[in-house]
Amino acid sequence: MHGLSCRRIQRNPGYRARRRGGGDRHPLVSTTTDDDWTSLPGLRETLESIGFTGAPGTYARVAAPQLFATPVAVVGSGAGRDAASVRHAVGVGCRTLTGFGSVAIATPFHATGDAALAAAEGAGLGGYSFATFKKERPKPRATRVIVHAAAPVSADEQARVRATIEAVALVKDLVTAPADPLGPDDMAQTASELLRDLPSTVRVWDENDLATDGFGGILGVGRGSARPPRLVRAEYAPDGATRHVALVGKGITFDSGGLSLKPAAGMVDMKYDMCGAATVLAVLRAVAELGAPVRVSAWLCLAENMPSGTATRPGDVLRIADGTTVEVLNTDAEGRLVLADGLVAASREHPDLIVDVATLTGAITTALGTRHAGVMGEDDAVSRYLAAADRVGELAWQMPLPDHMIDDLDSPIADLRNAKVGDPAGGSLFAGLFLRHFVGTRGDEDGASARIPWVHLDIAGVGMNKGAPFGFTDKGPTAATTRSLIEFVLSEADR
Numbered sequence: 001m002h003g004l005s006c007r008r009i010q011r012n013p014g015y016r017a018r019r020r021g022g023g024d025r026h027p028l029v030s031t032t033t034d035d036d037w038t039s040l041p042g043l044r045e046t047l048e049s050i051g052f053t054g055a056p057g058t059y060a061r062v063a064a065p066q067l068f069a070t071p072v073a074v075v076g077s078g079a080g081r082d083a084a085s086v087r088h089a090v091g092v093g094c095r096t097l098t099g100f101g102s103v104a105i106a107t108p109f110h111a112t113g114d115a116a117l118a119a120a121e122g123a124g125l126g127g128y129s130f131a132t133f134k135k136e137r138p139k140p141r142a143t144r145v146i147v148h149a150a151a152p153v154s155a156d157e158q159a160r161v162r163a164t165i166e167a168v169a170l171v172k173d174l175v176t177a178p179a180d181p182l183g184p185d186d187m188a189q190t191a192s193e194l195l196r197d198l199p200s201t202v203r204v205w206d207e208n209d210l211a212t213d214g215f216g217g218i219l220g221v222g223r224g225s226a227r228p229p230r231l232v233r234a235e236y237a238p239d240g241a242t243r244h245v246a247l248v249g250k251g252i253t254f255d256s257g258g259l260s261l262k263p264a265a266g267m268v269d270m271k272y273d274m275c276g277a278a279t280v281l282a283v284l285r286a287v288a289e290l291g292a293p294v295r296v297s298a299w300l301c302l303a304e305n306m307p308s309g310t311a312t313r314p315g316d317v318l319r320i321a322d323g324t325t326v327e328v329l330n331t332d333a334e335g336r337l338v339l340a341d342g343l344v345a346a347s348r349e350h351p352d353l354i355v356d357v358a359t360l361t362g363a364i365t366t367a368l369g370t371r372h373a374g375v376m377g378e379d380d381a382v383s384r385y386l387a388a389a390d391r392v393g394e395l396a397w398q399m400p401l402p403d404h405m406i407d408d409l410d411s412p413i414a415d416l417r418n419a420k421v422g423d424p425a426g427g428s429l430f431a432g433l434f435l436r437h438f439v440g441t442r443g444d445e446d447g448a449s450a451r452i453p454w455v456h457l458d459i460a461g462v463g464m465n466k467g468a469p470f471g472f473t474d475k476g477p478t479a480a481t482t483r484s485l486i487e488f489v490l491s492e493a494d495r
Contacts (some may be wrong), residue, residue, distance in 0.1 A: 043074070047256075052076070061073045088471040102145070102146070115149055116268065123145040170194070200288050205231040210229065216341070220328065224305070234299075248356040251277025253271070276307075305334045326418050339493055352453070364461050375457060378454055386398065401432050
């Protein structure tokens with residue numbers, strides 16, 4: 001990553017399930033409020049003596065010499081006995097427990113199948129850390145985790161957990177990296193490097209290619225920066241795949257707001273405005289690593305939004321790749337401009353499904369807070385995405401695309417305008433309707449002109465956790481929707 005040293009989970013062996021056994025590792029136990037404690041004699045009394053309740057996310061380290069030579073870390077999961085509860089509890093434990101290179105995990109209930117896999121996933125997610133620039137590094141989290149299970153777990157299931165953990169870690173690595181060494185061209189090169197050893201192809205459009213092919217949205221957003229924009233198309237296309245899913249990611253490597261300059265406080269953390277591009281790259285990489293029978297193309301729309309004498313001005317008109325003209329009333333509503341080009345490019349290949357991912361609007365945070373991703377699009381496709389998100393335990397909520405707001409997109413001098421200046425009502429819905437305009441048709445042989453099924457994920461509220469850590473989620477980038485998208489894309493192979 002061009003001078004950055006980022007510790008990724010794939011460098012840490014040991015995320016695997018094993019039969020229950022001994023070991024000299026630091027023990028971590030996940031427990032509920034009403035467990036059968038017969039397998040861990042004496043631990044209940046020890047925890048009751050310190051007032052430990054077993055409520056979700058509670059954590060304690062206690063001495064249990066009758067069970068373990070070292071202190072045992074215990075995490076509560078409340079009354080939950082499902083995979084999500086285990087994932088959450090083990091994530092808390094591996095995030096909180098530091099100073100041990102190796103950790104052994106035991107779950108007293110349902111220690112087979114989904115629970116064991118969820119424990120392994122929670123360990124990998126909670127154990128993530130970024131190789132910081134600090135002179136004195138914090139105490140490390142475990143780099144080797146043994147999950148004790150009552151029965152073997154298949155190699156395919158282990159591979160899927162590992163690929164998911166690595167995808168989340170990759171997104172966090174890329175988003176945490178400072179914007180200085182990770183501009184548009186750097187990100188494009190990183191994408192090529194990360195996919196080099198996989199069955200995939202990568203094409204990069206530089207600023208000259210973008211101009212030749214008419215990608216005016218990406219060029220318009222990036223022209224104020226000394227670092228020119230890029231468009232990256234990556235593809236994994238296995239033999240025999242019958243479904244094609246296109247992923248389009250917003251990749252603003254730093255967002256100053258352009259000439260519609262953000263206030264100083266609003267510019268903090270704007271290196272994270274490329275979450276969408278990082279997510280679609282990581283998802284494609286995970287699917288390719290797993291060898292899934294589904295074709296995936298990922299479009300990374302990369303630009304740096306900066307103010308300068310060459311920057312796009314409020315009132316300028318840009319021409320998107322499909323010929324649509326857009327009056328730019330707010331240069332800080334730039335993500336939808338680069339995504340417009342990406343959606344047009346993806347649509348030209350007539351995929352079965354398009355999903356775009358973007359830290360798009362502050363309005364989605366106002367509407368849904370910081371835990372639920374905003375989801376819009378074609379109802380059936382949205383329903384399938386929401387089902388996938390539910391299966392992996394990620395929160396998401398469908399938002400409407402109201403017809404009565406379509407007229408708000410009209411500009412007196414261009415086909416569309418990119419913002420409703422001075423009118424904050426329904427800002428995320430306006431952005432969704434804007435993007436829908438650029439989703440193409442199926443191009444069916446019978447002449448049907450139905451729009452390609454499309455899902456829009458607005459992750460502005462969930463992509464960065466600015467509050468206290470929770471579950472396996474630390475403060476900072478969350479890689480929200482990455483796990484859901486992997487599940488969603490893999491499930492599309494069966495349609």
